[in-house]
Amino acid sequence: MNGDFPWDDHRHHSEVEAAYQKAALWYTHYKTMIDGLVGRPPFEEKTGKIDEREIRKFQEAVNFVSD
Template sequence: MNDLKPSTSSQPPLKLIPAYLGTSSIAEALRTERGQRILWLEILLNDQLDPTPWLSDQDFCKAYQTACRWYTHYQRLITYLFDRAPLPHDPGPIDFREYRAFSEAACFVYEGTRLS
């Protein structure tokens, strides 16, 4: 099994995964169903995250696509709150049942950035 562990020294800190999952790596998040459900939010709200090391992982790519779609739909809000670098444009459908998770994660990260 491919471990997908990029060097942690070059990786910026994660914003959601440690608080939501108690882990500090993308590789560990990818190993659990819950981690895979949270990963798109980490990608969406953390523009310091370099996706390159994980683009060969199917679950990561699915989360990345979801993040791109949510970014496309909520670009103005995300840019205003987080001054986030753009994600690729993807006008595909989003699952609005995930809106609560999106809003809670955005509030969590926003509060964390205001306090730091």
């Protein structure tokens, strides 16, 4: 949700790249909600399925940053 993190400076690390890909996937699925609540710079569009077991964590993060 943090639009200030310099992804491009750190994507050469495998852990950061994995986090970026996951964030881009979630952003693609919930773009309208994230843009409306958070207003962060957009991620690239990413296709694929989200892990529905992580929805609760995602909801908590959105709730935290939108307050």
